Amino acid sequence: MNLIGTSTELEEIVAHLKSEFEMKDLGKTRYCLNLKIEYCSDGILVHQLNYTQKVLRNFNEDKTKPSSTPIVVRTLDVKRDPFHPNEDDEEIFELKVPYVSAIGALLYLAQCTRPDISFAVNLLARYINALTRRHWNGVKDIFCYLKGTTDLGLFYTHKSSRVATPYGPQIDYRLVGYADAGYLSDPYRARSQTGYVFTIEDTTISWRSTKQTLVTTSSNHAEILTLNKASRECFCPREVMVHIRSTRGLTSVVDFPMTIFEDKAACIEQLKKRYIKGDNTKHIAPKFFYSHQQQQHQNIEVKQIRS
Structure with missing residues (x-):
């Protein structure tokens, strides 16, 4: 159970709950819904380091080479754009790769602590029903980026x-x-x-x-x-x-x-x-x-x- 309020309010609520129920005070919230909360001297850092590492392991990308960008450069040239419409002779990967699971895991990251991957994940989520090798490679590009930025998060300063x-x-x-x-x-x-x-x-x-x-x-x-x-x-x-x-x-x-x-x-x-x-x-x-x-x-x- 997470409680929010002033120090005085928290002390009163905890005392009342302990008088009614058998419970243990674990102190400040440090981990909740795969969000890691670190209390620093000058602010609070919220990140998903453990969750990111878990996602990389689940998709066998924990040994991948890190990259500096979550998506490859796009172009208006249809033949060269990695996200151009599917061609007639392209193989559909519908059941061969865990694409839906990967997009779901990445969406949770993008919505909680990683706005830097929002565009890339939003783009790849459009191809769930007609994915090809190009789109799966796009997911791998995001994994490579996450590999090199696992410790990024949101910092809320006290100043x-x-x-x-x-x-x-x-x-x-x-x-x-x-x-x-x-x-x-x-x-x-x-x-x-x-x-x-x-x-x-x-x-x-x-x-x-x-x-x-x-x-x-x-x-x-x-x-x-x-x-x-x-x-x-x-x-x-x-x-x-x-x-x-x-x-x-x-x-x-x-x-x-x-x-x-x-x-x-x-x-x-x-x-x-x-x-x-x-x-x-x-x-x-x-x-x-x-x-x-x-x-x-x-x-x-x-x-x-x-x-």
Whole structure:
């Protein structure tokens, strides 16, 4: 059983539970759901070293040669792209390799502590029903990358930066997001990629990399869809922060708009001007301009950042 609260609350809860049940206090949580939690002098490190090593052993990849990237370089040349559509004479590996099990294990890593493999795993998960040797080699590439980065994880620092406000310097607990779209990352089905990540104090707390379900007609269109997804996602972690701080009696800070960084200036300007039905936007559904409304309400602020 994991308990969360202040020191006083934890002592009271533990004392009450011990009076009602026969139990043993194991101290701080150090291992939970394959997540290893290490308490350092300057923060908390959450990683999956043991789980990663177990996955490599299960798929006989624990002796593999480490690599520095989780995916090979792609190209728009169909004949040279390792993830081009299946050819008629290609052999299907459906029952010969544990592809589904490998993707499931990698998805758990990507969703818990390893955002660096999210795109590669998301890409390979699309071929579960029609995998070939190329796709299995792609899974092995991720295993090689994990072999050399087994100790990577998420570090949550105890230190707090400060930001200047009209009321003096305040501790900066603002949520910061980064959103980007990969235009036509799947050129064979004319789909783009949505990617975003949210951080607090430079620590990643939420991320996603997924293929868009709509066909976009331009990179600007793809970026608008990505900002729409990111704008909707950012309110969930913000509400969690507000709840935790209010229930713990922590001091509040000045309510700043959440900042989301985007690299396409044209997209940022278009969202500031609201939905205008013209030749460049009439094919984009008005609902995707949700981020414009949130900027008007000063809930978020979209800023440009270099790619």
